[in-house]
Amino acid sequence: MSDTSSFLxxxxxxxxxxxxxxxxxxxxxxxxxxLTKGMYIGSQNFSNLFRQMTVTSFxxxxxxxxxxxxxxxxxxxxxxxxxxxxxxxxQDDIWFNVMPNNELLTTILSVLIGIGVGTIFEAIxxxxxxxxxxxxxxxxxxxxxxxxxxxxxxxxxxxxxANQPIFSYIAQGYLPPIAGWVMAGALILIMFLTMFQSRxxxxxxxxxxxxxxxxxxxxxxxxxxxxxxxxxxxxxNGVQFPVLLLAITAVVMAYISGxxxxxxxxYAIGGNREAARLSGVxxxxxxxxxxxxxxxxxxxSGVVLASYVGYGTIAAGSGYELDAIASCxxxxxSTLGGIxxxxxxxxxxxLMASLTSGLQMLNVTAAWQYxxxxxxxxxxxxxxxxxxxxx
Amino acid sequence: MSNDIILDIQNITKQFPGxxxxxxxxxxxxxxxxxxxxxxxxxxxSTLMLILKGVHPYGTYEGCIQYNGEELKFDKGSIRQATEAxxxxxxxxxxxxxxxxxxxxxxxxxxxxxxxxxxxxKLYSDTQAILDKYHLDIDANEIVxxxxxxxxQMTEIAKALSENAKILILDEPTSALTEAEIDKLMEILKNLxxxxxxxxxxxxxxxxxxxxxxxxxxxxxxxxxxSQPTSQLNEEMLIKYMVGREIKERFPKRKNKPGKVxxxxxxxxxxxxxxxxxxxxxxxxxxxxxxxxxxxxxxxxSGRTELxxxxxxxxxxxxxxxxxxxxxxxxxxxxxxAMKKGISLVPEDRKRFGLVLIQSxxxxxxxxxxDQFSTAYRINFNAENKACDSFAQRLAxxxxxxxxxxxxxxxxxxxxxxxxKWLMSNPKILIMDDPTRGIDVGAKYEIYKLMNQLxxxxxxxxMISSDLEEIIGMSDRIMVMSxxxxxxxxxxxxxxxxxxxxxATGLVKNHNMVEKxxxx
Numbered sequence: 001m002s003d004t005s006s007f008l009x010x011x012x013x014x015x016x017x018x019x020x021x022x023x024x025x026x027x028x029x030x031x032x033x034x035l036t037k038g039m040y041i042g043s044q045n046f047s048n049l050f051r052q053m054t055v056t057s058f059x060x061x062x063x064x065x066x067x068x069x070x071x072x073x074x075x076x077x078x079x080x081x082x083x084x085x086x087x088x089x090x091q092d093d094i095w096f097n098v099m100p101n102n103e104l105l106t107t108i109l110s111v112l113i114g115i116g117v118g119t120i121f122e123a124i125x126x127x128x129x130x131x132x133x134x135x136x137x138x139x140x141x142x143x144x145x146x147x148x149x150x151x152x153x154x155x156x157x158x159x160x161x162a163n164q165p166i167f168s169y170i171a172q173g174y175l176p177p178i179a180g181w182v183m184a185g186a187l188i189l190i191m192f193l194t195m196f197q198s199r200x201x202x203x204x205x206x207x208x209x210x211x212x213x214x215x216x217x218x219x220x221x222x223x224x225x226x227x228x229x230x231x232x233x234x235x236x237n238g239v240q241f242p243v244l245l246l247a248i249t250a251v252v253m254a255y256i257s258g259x260x261x262x263x264x265x266x267y268a269i270g271g272n273r274e275a276a277r278l279s280g281v282x283x284x285x286x287x288x289x290x291x292x293x294x295x296x297x298x299x300x301s302g303v304v305l306a307s308y309v310g311y312g313t314i315a316a317g318s319g320y321e322l323d324a325i326a327s328c329x330x331x332x333x334s335t336l337g338g339i340x341x342x343x344x345x346x347x348x349x350x351l352m353a354s355l356t357s358g359l360q361m362l363n364v365t366a367a368w369q370y371x372x373x374x375x376x377x378x379x380x381x382x383x384x385x386x387x388x389x390x391x
Numbered sequence: 392m393s394n395d396i397i398l399d400i401q402n403i404t405k406q407f408p409g410x411x412x413x414x415x416x417x418x419x420x421x422x423x424x425x426x427x428x429x430x431x432x433x434x435x436x437s438t439l440m441l442i443l444k445g446v447h448p449y450g451t452y453e454g455c456i457q458y459n460g461e462e463l464k465f466d467k468g469s470i471r472q473a474t475e476a477x478x479x480x481x482x483x484x485x486x487x488x489x490x491x492x493x494x495x496x497x498x499x500x501x502x503x504x505x506x507x508x509x510x511x512x513k514l515y516s517d518t519q520a521i522l523d524k525y526h527l528d529i530d531a532n533e534i535v536x537x538x539x540x541x542x543x544q545m546t547e548i549a550k551a552l553s554e555n556a557k558i559l560i561l562d563e564p565t566s567a568l569t570e571a572e573i574d575k576l577m578e579i580l581k582n583l584x585x586x587x588x589x590x591x592x593x594x595x596x597x598x599x600x601x602x603x604x605x606x607x608x609x610x611x612x613x614x615x616x617x618s619q620p621t622s623q624l625n626e627e628m629l630i631k632y633m634v635g636r637e638i639k640e641r642f643p644k645r646k647n648k649p650g651k652v653x654x655x656x657x658x659x660x661x662x663x664x665x666x667x668x669x670x671x672x673x674x675x676x677x678x679x680x681x682x683x684x685x686x687x688x689x690x691x692x693s694g695r696t697e698l699x700x701x702x703x704x705x706x707x708x709x710x711x712x713x714x715x716x717x718x719x720x721x722x723x724x725x726x727x728x729a730m731k732k733g734i735s736l737v738p739e740d741r742k743r744f745g746l747v748l749i750q751s752x753x754x755x756x757x758x759x760x761x762d763q764f765s766t767a768y769r770i771n772f773n774a775e776n777k778a779c780d781s782f783a784q785r786l787a788x789x790x791x792x793x794x795x796x797x798x799x800x801x802x803x804x805x806x807x808x809x810x811x812k813w814l815m816s817n818p819k820i821l822i823m824d825d826p827t828r829g830i831d832v833g834a835k836y837e838i839y840k841l842m843n844q845l846x847x848x849x850x851x852x853x854m855i856s857s858d859l860e861e862i863i864g865m866s867d868r869i870m871v872m873s874x875x876x877x878x879x880x881x882x883x884x885x886x887x888x889x890x891x892x893x894x895a896t897g898l899v900k901n902h903n904m905v906e907k908x909x910x911x
Contacts, residue, residue: 205773205777206777261767268754271749279726279758
């Protein structure tokens with residue numbers, strides 16, 4: 001048993017930042033629940049809270065790797081905004097004229113075009129940054145101005161509707177409760193299977209896996225989280241489709257960052273660019289790839305944005321880049337590069353969304369919401385700096 | 392207490408979680424002496440210095456430090472107190488702002504004022520006065536990045552002296568210096584001594600201790616092993632004190648004879664990739680055999696690092712010359728290509744070029760070799776772990792496990808991680824740029840043994856070193872470089888310190904060599 005406890009201690013010590021932000025989340029939830037007499041964690045608000053955080057979360061998930069490589073992307077808000085107006089334009093203007101009665105096909109095509117536009121734009125920026133060595137700060141600042149103009153060109157200053165039912169489902173749809181349960185069951189099963197598979201693999205290579213009690217406890221804990229989540233949201237409308245989309249995207253990006261050479265190289269470049277270069281890492285290509293991923297995520301974010309608000313407007317996506325960056329930083333991503341996790345960024349985004357949602361419920365004015373969020377961001381990073389120093 | 396003791400360190404014990412860094416350390420340092428402190432990495436030298444500097448404030452350690460008869464009590468977070476008291480440290484890593492002038496650096500944070508602005512005239516004239524007083528041959532108006540490492544260090548010393556330092560602590564001051572610069576430093580220290588400045592001289596290099604110090608303290612595992620006048624010591628005794636066992640010879644013997652030629656360079660010329668008219672390699676010819684250790688000697692700026700990084704495909708643009716690998720013409724296009732062709736480079740300055748310090752041992756070792764256990768979509772962690780583990784064991788990297796971050800390792804272990812990374816890529820030619828710089832005697836010996844073992848396996852090793860003893864002790868042949876040129880290649884029987892120095896200063900070519908070349 002002492003084996004387990006020492007392993008546990010090590011885990012906590014290594015991930016102190018993650019646990020700290022989870023504690024902060026729990027504190028925020030408890031506080032608002034108390035102040036709103038429990039309404040805050042009621043199923044309706046709970047469900048909406050998760051739905052609201054998705055648009056910026058997609059951006060934050062991509063931003064982690066960008067910051068990890070030592071770069072920054074100030075254009076993501078406008079890229080998502082531009083994608084949203086392009087999607088709206090195709091959906092309600094172009095396709096509607098070409099093939100009026102083909103809702104599913106027009107939705108699919110618009111989504112693909114949206115993701116394509118985001119990817120191509122970020123790929124161009126990524127090329128300038130990686131291969132032509134223009135600082136990312138400048139490229140993406142310029143990029144966001146360009147897109148600001150492009151949004152005006154596409155919309156001609158008007159609001160374009162994007163509210164065909166199938167398209168709306170992307171950000172506003174819910175899985176039927178039964179489907180939610182089936183999915184949760186399947187997920188839990190997969191988690192247990194992968195756990196045992198990974199233990200078997202370790203043994204095959206001659207390593208001693210972590211204590212089995214610990215592995216099982218962890219998997220059961222995650223299973224309970226999933227079950228509780230599905231239970232709560234099923235009380236309202238069911239599992240939110242955009243949240244499901246975000247979860248899948250986050251898992252894929254977490255896999256890329258942790259389990260593939262692309263991710264490994266990104267962290268090495270951020271940690272020590274020269275050492276990575278001399279180790280045969282293709283720096284330019286790696287950074288370019290990271291921006292391409294960012295583009296895909298901007299595309300998805302833009303699509304969800306258009307579907308969420310139901311139209312494309314000239315103000316779409318304004319300021320989202322700063323929310324995304326703040327989420328990453330709150331989630332432990334180092335501004336110096338080399339350190340940061342997808343999971344942390346999601347929690348960071350959730351913390352920001354929780355604050356906003358709670359303050360709205362308490363009827364705090366927008367002005368004070370901004371002021372409080374600013375204070376929380378700076379305090380959180382100060383706490384992190386302080387924790388690191390005293391360790 | 393007698394008056395001639397300026398610093399009396401009494402029973403200092405400093406504990407870190409799980410480690411006792413210093414264990415009842417007592418040292419008496421006399422006024423005006425040069426006191427050497429030596430010991431392996433992790434012996435507690437740095438901790439002791441950080442206490443003297445006030446980085447570990449009063450109260451975080453046990454024991455007491457008497458300075459001029461008064462107890463030193465530094466507050467938490469106030470490093471200026473040590474400076475004001477007259478204790479200055481010249482750190483191993485230089486702490487100058489490279490885009491500022493010498494004068495600006497010397498007075499950084501204490502600029503003489505003139506109203507709200509800075510009195511630049513006073514700043515520069517005061518700086519120059521200090522530089523001249525101690526015969527430091529530097530112009531106060533020079534931008535620091537234009538200085539060599541040696542002069543940068545002198546600037547640091549000038550900075551300390553301008554703050555009226557009574558005790559100057561030098562941490563590994565010569566690790567980046569050439570022989571000529573070391574001579575100059577020794578002269579400066581003797582000069583300071585005559586001005587009544589006390590110096591504490593921390594080093595791994597034993598000859599320097601005998602050259603300059605009046606007394607020596609040896610630390611091992613946080614304890615004082617001995618502290619006595621230098622005149623009563625000799626090199627063997629010091630090594631024995633430091634490592635706790637006797638090392639019979641500093642350089643282990645090697646039995647194998649070099650095999651057939653595998654790598655040849657003819658008439659190589661290369662320019663700086665950023666400044667195309669600046670030639671950095673100006674005609675170099677040599678060949679290397681399997682299982683040979685080929686030394687490259689030369690002063691800083693002799694073009695030796697530029698030469699090997701050019702061969703590795705990561706620096707100079709080749710303008711002329713032929714490179715043969717296994718008898719075939721090759722052009723290396725970059726580090727990845729070099730590895731594929733079987734050339735590895737253990738770069739100079741492991742912290743800047745060798746390691747991702749914030750990452751684990753495992754991630755560092757596998758960084759150059761991910762191809763071996765991953766596809767584009769998946770890294771096989773178990774295979775990675777296993778491979779890294781076998782190299783960590785082979786190199787005897789001392790760490791509880793492979794997930795330990797490299798920044799927490801000692802210099803010797805860090806260097807082993809870098810070497811492990813490059814051995815994993817399975818090289819035929821291993822280039823090592825100053826592989827033992829700044830690491831302790833024990834770790835050096837292990838690296839020498841490893842080099843011998845590799846050469847016995849048939850790997851050709853190119854070793855650059857600033858340490859003449861080392862390059863003479865380890866190499867089969869030595870090429871001496873000066874100003875981007877090869878000054879000749881010495882055979883083992885011709886190895887001689889003075890000959891190498893004369894060639895390295897660029898004055899004389901190796902005549903034997905030149906004649907031999909002319910014969911066919």
